[in-house]
Amino acid sequence: xxxxxxxxxxxxxxxxxxxxxISEEGSGxxxxxxxxxSAAETGAAETSAGLESDTTLPGSAKVLKxxxxxxxxxxxxxNRAGQKVRCPACEKPxxxxxxxxxxxxxxxxxxxLPSFTELAAAVRREEEIAQAGGTVVNxxxxxxxxxxxxxxxxxxxxxxxxxxxxxxxxxxxxLGKSGDSRACELLVRExxxxxxxxxxxxxxxxxxxxxxxxxxxxxxxxxDTEPDxxxxxxxxxxxxxxxxxxxxxxxxxxxxxxVKYLVTDAVARLDEAAVSVLLDxxxxxDPGLVxxxxxxxxxxxxxxxxxxxxxxxxxxxxxxxxxxAEALGQIGDPKxxxxxxxxxxDSSPIVRLNAVIALGRIPDANSVRPLAARLTDEDEDVRLAxxxxxxxIGDERAADPLAGLLADRSDRxxxxxxxxxxxxxxxxxxxxxxxxxxxxxxxxxxxxxxxLKKLKDPAATRCLLGLLGHREHRIRERAVDILGHCGDxxxxxxxxxxxxxxxxxxxxxxxxxxxxxxxxxxxxxVLSNALTDQFSVRCRAIVSLGQIGDxxxxxxxxxxxxxxxxxxxxxxxxxxxxxxxxxxxxxxEPLLYDSSPMAQRxxxxxxxxxxDPRGESLLEDRQLKKWQGRxxxxxxxxSVSWKDRLAGFVPDSLLGxxxxxxxxxxxxxxxxxxxxxxxxxxVLLWVNxxxxxxxxxxxxxxxxxxxxQGDKLAVGRTFGLLQIWDVASGELKSTDESFIGEGVxxxxxxxxxxxxxxxxxxxxxxxxxxxxxxxxxxxxIVQTIRTPDRKLTATMSVDGVIMIWDMxxxxxxxxxxxxxxxxxxxxxxxxxxxIAGADAAGTVTIWNSSSGxxxxxxxxxxxxxxxxxxxxxxxxxxxLKDWTLxxxxxxxxxxxxxxxxxxxxxxxxxxxxxxxxxxxxxIMASGSNVYLTDLSAEKPEFSMLFSLDNPLNTLDVSPDGxxxxxxxxxxxxxxxYDVRTKKQRAVLFTPAGR
Numbered sequence: 005x006x007x008x009x010x011x012x013x014x015x016x017x018x019x020x021x022x023x024x025x026i027s028e029e030g031s032g033x034x035x036x037x038x039x040x041x042s043a044a045e046t047g048a049a050e051t052s053a054g055l056e057s058d059t060t061l062p063g064s065a066k067v068l069k070x071x072x073x074x075x076x077x078x079x080x081x082x083n084r085a086g087q088k089v090r091c092p093a094c095e096k097p098x099x100x101x102x103x104x105x106x107x108x109x110x111x112x113x114x115x116x117l118p119s120f121t122e123l124a125a126a127v128r129r130e131e132e133i134a135q136a137g138g139t140v141v142n143x144x145x146x147x148x149x150x151x152x153x154x155x156x157x158x159x160x161x162x163x164x165x166x167x168x169x170x171x172x173x174x175x176x177x178x179l180g181k182s183g184d185s186r187a188c189e190l191l192v193r194e195x196x197x198x199x200x201x202x203x204x205x206x207x208x209x210x211x212x213x214x215x216x217x218x219x220x221x222x223x224x225x226x227x228d229t230e231p232d233x234x235x236x237x238x239x240x241x242x243x244x245x246x247x248x249x250x251x252x253x254x255x256x257x258x259x260x261x262x263v264k265y266l267v268t269d270a271v272a273r274l275d276e277a278a279v280s281v282l283l284d285x286x287x288x289x290d291p292g293l294v295x296x297x298x299x300x301x302x303x304x305x306x307x308x309x310x311x312x313x314x315x316x317x318x319x320x321x322x323x324x325x326x327x328x329a330e331a332l333g334q335i336g337d338p339k340x341x342x343x344x345x346x347x348x349x350d351s352s353p354i355v356r357l358n359a360v361i362a363l364g365r366i367p368d369a370n371s372v373r374p375l376a377a378r379l380t381d382e383d384e385d386v387r388l389a390x391x392x393x394x395x396x397i398g399d400e401r402a403a404d405p406l407a408g409l410l411a412d413r414s415d416r417x418x419x420x421x422x423x424x425x426x427x428x429x430x431x432x433x434x435x436x437x438x439x440x441x442x443x444x445x446x447x448x449x450x451x452x453x454x455x456l457k458k459l460k461d462p463a464a465t466r467c468l469l470g471l472l473g474h475r476e477h478r479i480r481e482r483a484v485d486i487l488g489h490c491g492d493x494x495x496x497x498x499x500x501x502x503x504x505x506x507x508x509x510x511x512x513x514x515x516x517x518x519x520x521x522x523x524x525x526x527x528x529x530v531l532s533n534a535l536t537d538q539f540s541v542r543c544r545a546i547v548s549l550g551q552i553g554d555x556x557x558x559x560x561x562x563x564x565x566x567x568x569x570x571x572x573x574x575x576x577x578x579x580x581x582x583x584x585x586x587x588x589x590x591x592x593e594p595l596l597y598d599s600s601p602m603a604q605r606x607x608x609x610x611x612x613x614x615x616d617p618r619g620e621s622l623l624e625d626r627q628l629k630k631w632q633g634r635x636x637x638x639x640x641x642x643s644v645s646w647k648d649r650l651a652g653f654v655p656d657s658l659l660g661x662x663x664x665x666x667x668x669x670x671x672x673x674x675x676x677x678x679x680x681x682x683x684x685x686x687v688l689l690w691v692n693x694x695x696x697x698x699x700x701x702x703x704x705x706x707x708x709x710x711x712x713q714g715d716k717l718a719v720g721r722t723f724g725l726l727q728i729w730d731v732a733s734g735e736l737k738s739t740d741e742s743f744i745g746e747g748v749x750x751x752x753x754x755x756x757x758x759x760x761x762x763x764x765x766x767x768x769x770x771x772x773x774x775x776x777x778x779x780x781x782x783x784x785i786v787q788t789i790r791t792p793d794r795k796l797t798a799t800m801s802v803d804g805v806i807m808i809w810d811m812x813x814x815x816x817x818x819x820x821x822x823x824x825x826x827x828x829x830x831x832x833x834x835x836x837x838x839i840a841g842a843d844a845a846g847t848v849t850i851w852n853s854s855s856g857x858x859x860x861x862x863x864x865x866x867x868x869x870x871x872x873x874x875x876x877x878x879x880x881x882x883x884l885k886d887w888t889l890x891x892x893x894x895x896x897x898x899x900x901x902x903x904x905x906x907x908x909x910x911x912x913x914x915x916x917x918x919x920x921x922x923x924x925x926x927i928m929a930s931g932s933n934v935y936l937t938d939l940s941a942e943k944p945e946f947s948m949l950f951s952l953d954n955p956l957n958t959l960d961v962s963p964d965g966x967x968x969x970x971x972x973x974x975x976x977x978x979x980x981y982d983v984r985t986k987k988q989r990a991v992l993f994t995p996a997g998r
Contacts, residue, residue, distance in 0.1 A: 072098050120226045123252045144184040153179055154190055162198055173205045180209020188215035195221050200230040207233065211240025219244060223252045226259075231932065234263060235953045242270035250274060250281035254300070258292050265977045265991040266953040272304055279306050286312045295327060302331025310335060314343045322352035329355060333362025341366055345374045353383040360386060364393030372397060376405035379421075384414050391417065395424035403430040410436055419451065426455030434461045441467060447713075453482045456490075465490065469498055477508040484511060488518025496522045500530040503541075513540045520548025528552060532560040543575050550579025558585050565591055570600035577603060581610030589614050596622070705971035705978055707958045709751040712794045714962035717969050719978055719992070720751045731967065731980065734990040750788025752797040754811030787830050792921050792963060796836040798853075808836060808853055820856035822849070831871035831880070834921070840880060842868035848882060850894075862892055862903075874919035874926070874939070881926070883914025889928075891939065909935065909946040916956060920965040927983075929956045932972055936983065950981050950988060 071077045076093035080100055088097040145153075156175045164172060176194055179187035191213065194206035207225065210218040218240070225237050238256070241249040250271060257267035271278045278300070285297035286309075298316060301309040309331075316328045329347050332340040344366070347359035360378055363371045371393070378390035391409065394402040407430070409421035422440060425433030433455065440452030453471075456464045471483040484502060487495050496519060503515040516534055519527045531552075534545040546564055549557040561583070564576035577595060580588045592614075595607030608622040616622060707720040716737070719727040726740040790797040796817065800806045804822045822841055829842040838859065842848045846864035848871070851857065862880075870883035874891075882890040882903075891904040908914055912930035919926050924940035932952040937944045954972030961968055967989065968981040978992040 068100065070098065070100060072096070118255065120223055120252070120255075123223050123226075123255060125220075144182045145179075145187070150184065150186060153187075157190055157194065164199075169199060169201065173202055176202065176205045176209050180205075180212040183213065185213070185215065188213060188217050191215070192218055192221045195225060200228075200233050203228070203230070203233050204236045207236040207240050211236075211243035214244055216244060216246065216248075219246070219248050219252075223249075226252065226256050231262075231951065231953075234260065235266060238263060238266050238270050238953075242273055245274055245277055247277045247281050250278050251285065254282075254285065254293060254296050258296055261988070262951045263953055264988075265979060268300065268303070268991060269977055271300055279304065279308070282306070283309060283312055286316055291324075295324060298324065298327045298331050302327075302334040305335050307335055307337045310337045310340050314340070317343060317347065322350070322355050325350065326352065326354045326358045329358040329362050333358070333365040336366050338366060338368060341368045341371060345371060348374045348378050353381075353386060356381065356383070356386050357389055360389040360393050364389070364396045367397045369397065369399050369401075372399045372401050376402060379405050379409055384417060387412070387414070387417050388420055391420040391424050395420075395427050398428065400428060400430075403428050403432070406430075407432050423451055423455040426452075426459055429458045431459065431461060434459050434464055438463065438467050441471070450478060450482050453479070453486060456486055459490075465495065469495070472498065472502055477511055480506065480508065480511045481514045484514040484518050488514075488521040491518065491522050493522070493524045493526070496524040496527055500527055503530055503534055509538045509541060512537060513544045516541055516544035516548050520544075520551035523552045525552060525554040525556070528554050528556045532557065535560055535564065539569075542572065546572065546575040546579050550575075550582040553583040555585065557583065558588055561585070562588060562591050565595060570598070570603045573598065573600065573603040574606045577606035577610045581606075581613040584614065586614050589616065704974055704976050705958060707751040707788075708960045708969045708971065708978055709753050709790075710960050710962045710967070710969065711753045712963055714964055714967060716753070717960075717978070717980075717992070718751045718753060729978075729992050731962075731990075734980070734992060736992075750785065750799070752788055752790045752811070753794050754797070789830050789832050791832055791834050791836055793834065794963065796832065798830070798832055798836075798839065800830060806839060806853075808839075818854055818856075820851060820853060822851060822856075829868050829871040829883075831873050833873045833877040835877065838873070838877070840871050840873065842871055842882070846884075848880070850880070860894070864890060870914050870917045872917035872919050872926075875924070881917050881919065883917050883928070885913055887911045887913060889914060889917075906939075906944055909948075916959050918959075918961045920961075925965070927961055927968065929959055929970070931955050934959070934968065934970060934981070949983065949986065950979065952979065 067079050067081060069077060069079050072091040072094065074091060074094040074096070076091055078092055080089055084100045089100060090096070091098050153175050157172065159168065159172070176191065179191055188210065191206050191210050194202055197203050197206065203225070207222060210222065222237050222241055222244075225233065228234055228237070238253065241253060253267050253271055257264045257271075271282075282297045282301050282304075283306075285293050286301075288294055288297075294316070298313065301313065313328045313331055313335075317325050325347065329344060332344060341363065344359045344362050348356055348363070350356050350359065356378065360375060363375060375390050375393050375397075378386055379394075381387050381390065387409070391406065394406060403425060406421045406425050406428070409417055410425075410432070412418045412421065418436075419440060422433050422436045426437050437452045437455050437459070441456070453468070456468065465487070468483045468487050471479055474480050474483070480502075484499060487499060491499070499515045499518050499522070503512050503519065506512050506515065512534070516531060519531060528549065531545045531549050535542050537545070542564075546561065549561055558580075561576050561580050564572050565580075567573055567576070573595065577592060580592065589611060592607045592611050595603055596611075598604040598607065611618070612620060612622055704722045705719055706722050709718045710716070710731075711718070715731050717729045717731055719729060721727070727736055728738045729735065730737050785799050785801050787800045788797065790811075795811055797809045797811055798806050799809070800822075806820050806822060808817045808820075810817045817836070820839070822839075823843070828844055831840045832838070832853070837853055838850050839853050840848060840850045842864070844867055846866055846868055848862040848864060848868060849858055850860040852859055862882075864882055864884055865886065867885040868882050869885055870881075872881040872883075873879070874881050878894050880892045880894055882892065884890060887908045889906040889908060891906065893903075908928070908930065912933065914928050914930055916929035917926060918928075919939075924938055926937050926939055927949075928935045928937065928946070932955050934949045934951070934956070935946040936949050937946045949968070950970075952970060952972035952975070954974055957971055957973040957975065959968065959970040961983075966982065966984055968983060969978055970981070971978045979988060980990040980992065981987075982989045
């Protein structure tokens with residue numbers, strides 16, 4: 005495979021495995037090595053060696069001429085390549101670069117990957133053919149200006165001062181932005197510059213210029229050792245586009261796994277240009293290229309690739325058949341079903357597994373029989389996948405085969421089969437589901453209860469009613485939810501009791517929702533009284549009153565139109581419209597002038613539904629903006645009587661008898677079945693996180709968070725888009741567009757998978773949300789941290805206010821005020837009892853999170869970049885700007901002790917620290933690199949796990965410490981890395997335009 009090349013050599017593509025290159029970072033030297041021990045590992049202060057352009061001396065193929073960093077040139081024998089020699093002048097050790105002899109292109113003979121030089125030559129041949137008809141020259145620069153820039157670039161880049169180098173770079177940048185095709189030749193010359201800054205500038209300029217003639221020189225640079233240069237090459241090739249860039253990019257993805265996800269995204273953005281080349285690669289002799297093409301065609305969901313993928317299945321090994329089956333499932337074309345049905349009988353378990361999963365993604369009644377045959381497969385994973393696929397298809401003919409698995413030897417298969425039967429509405433699932441619903445395992449119970457939803461069996465109803473008094477609130481909540489789907493007026497009476505008396509807010513909210521689904525008019529009074537409950541319960545009660553649609557709900561709904569919270573007004577407008585309360589139209593008119601766009605638009609929609617003569621014109625954005633904020637009703641906080649709230653809306657005779665006279669002040673934080681907690685500036689929003697259509701613009705990754713079980717990953721993006729990914733399958737499970745408009749500042753799953761906290765700047769994203777409450781912040785939220793068990797989350801705003809949230813009760817546990825300057829780094833103990841913060845001067849303070857009192861202070865020698873509590877809260881780790889870690893003991897007897905100092909590898913600054921629960925391992929990130937070390941060692945060694953394409957922007961570690969999710973600055977993809985296997989597990993990405 006092609007390897008990286010010395011940054012000082014123009015012929016980058018000729019380098020082969022085993023090279024060692026020297027680069028300089030900051031004020032120190034470091035060796036980047038491929039295939040042999042580097043001098044940096046010896047701890048010696050070494051000097052880099054560069055090969056001169058006349059590397060091989062005339063008349064001697066066994067001698068190299070090299071140059072020391074001190075400037076001295078001297079000769080060495082070629083057999084010393086890769087070894088250290090002493091410079092005759094400064095006597096510092098110098099590593100002799102490895103230069104292999106050019107090798108002939110053996111691609112055609114043995115099917116191996118071509119080198120980047122060979123790929124560049126092929127690109128040039130295609131270019132010559134393309135230019136046979138002539139070349140169009142675009143002139144955007146004056147001749148005088150072009151000559152001046154060319155003159156400026158004539159200076160030898162090896163002799164530039166720092167100021168001259170910056171001026172040189174500016175000239176290159178100007179050429180790139182000029183749009184003048186004559187600049188292409190000048191910029192290509194700059195690709196040979198020894199400075200990576202200048203090479204990167206030239207590469208970027210060529211991409212902006214869109215110069216097709218630059219493809220071959222850029223391909224040659226794919227062997228460059230500088231990560232920034234390599235990333236720039238990928239981006240520029242994607243900008244230039246065309247079919248000629250596809251094959252080199254695919255080869256690069258195979259040769260350099262650390263940029264594979266960046267390559268994948270670039271290829272995806274090439275659209276049709278990529279498809280034709282990928283289809284051609286399916287017939288290539290190199291198996292790596294074929295496999296890569298299969299994977300990419302699947303991810304791009306190219307329907308025209310189905311026939312070619314079927315051919316791959318017919319002639320390739322099990323590895324290829326399995327990947328081709330997976331790709332066909334991702335494409336989702338029904339034409340692939342017959343082939344996949346044959347593959348479920350393949351001799352290889354992995355092929356059968358992927359074929360079964362693929363059939364589940366392409367629902368077809370004809371697949372029931374072959375899938376049912378796999379229910380007796382010897383492989384447990386295949387049986388489990390077959391159950392899931394049959395459940396997805398939803399054909400009643402699968403009931404009998406699934407019933408046969410109720411006695412399967414695998415607990416997982418038995419549970420899955422039972423749940424699938426329940427989803428099919430088969431009564432045979434009732435008894436086993438009821439047994440599962442009584443097991444100790446909470447997740448099993450919840451899964452079994454969910455399957456009872458479609459079984460309107462009296463025994464199931466009795467079981468669920470019995471669970472309304474269970475001690476675990478999640479069990480009660482799930483029981484209430486299911487009863488709402490299958491209950492009647494008798495069940496409604498029990499649910500009304502739950503709404504009045506249950507101690508858990510989320511259970512009461514679920515009861516309010518369930519009563520709306522049952523829609524018994526008798527429940528109106530109970531729901532009206534619930535409008536004085538906590539926030540999420542109030543909102544659910546309003547929605548349910550609208551669903552019931554009884555006229556007796558009108559007084560309560562009209563009162564909610566004057567609520568001080570815009571989300572309540574939003575729901576009240578929607579409920580009035582859904583209930584068809586035409587007499588409420590005059591009360592909706594003032595809401596057209598509401599200060600909240602959310603409430604304003606809801607009022608307009610409700611008026612349209614109620615037959616307002618102005619019709620759809622009410623919904624025109626221009627009209628809404630004209631009205632917005634013109635008149636805002638007084639909605640002050642405090643005790644407000646129902647009659648005062650109704651003043652000016654309806655006559656006193658319409659006041660309902662079931663309403664309480666006093667409206668309670670909203671709680672600080674609400675929660676409920678609605679399942680998603682969102683911190684938006686100074687307001688928290690609870691929203692449903694259900695599936696949604698793909699947005700036009702996804703934005704870059706801003707924040708990531710694993711769920712408590714580690715099976716889901718939340719991804720917040722720069723435009724406010726929220727995504728939930730399945731970790732096991734790498735599939736996007738749901739998308740929430742409610743918060744589009746401003747970037748996500750932080751995410752945090754709660755103790756349950758149904759709770760997610762999201763921080764989003766200072767603005768409120770009302771559109772598409774359901775609930776909100778004041779968050780206690782008056783300025784922008786800048787940091788979000790959480791305890792390892794996800795039970796507590798802390799949000800801190802610019803002014804130093806820290807709110808600590810209990811993620812189980814969804815309530816504020818405490819709020820403390822710290823100095824605004826202590827916001828450079830933040831950490832929280834596992835029990836949430838202590839919070840540490842650091843300011844720019846290096847002062848570290850530990851506060852008691854309950855009282856807000858200062859417990860300890862430490863003074864670091866330089867600025868603190870990161871903080872982390874370790875050893876079950878007995879140690880505090882400081883990541884310092886001077887490339888070191890400090891470990892402070894928090895034991896009382898060590899209060900006056902000096903900290904332990906650990907040098908970081910390669911002089912990196914620790915910007916992220918995460919200690920592993922139960923051991924002394926530490927995950928550290930700096931720049932684009934992520935490291936793992938063991939602090940229990942006398943001299944901890946740092947092993948680099950992986951490197952991102954850009955400096956780290958966001959990172960989270962799964963609760964069990966087995967997975968890392970990370971994304972770089974400006975990145976649109978998330979990398980999932982398996983800490984145990986030391987391998988990348990998946991790349992979560994959304995192809996361009998999808």
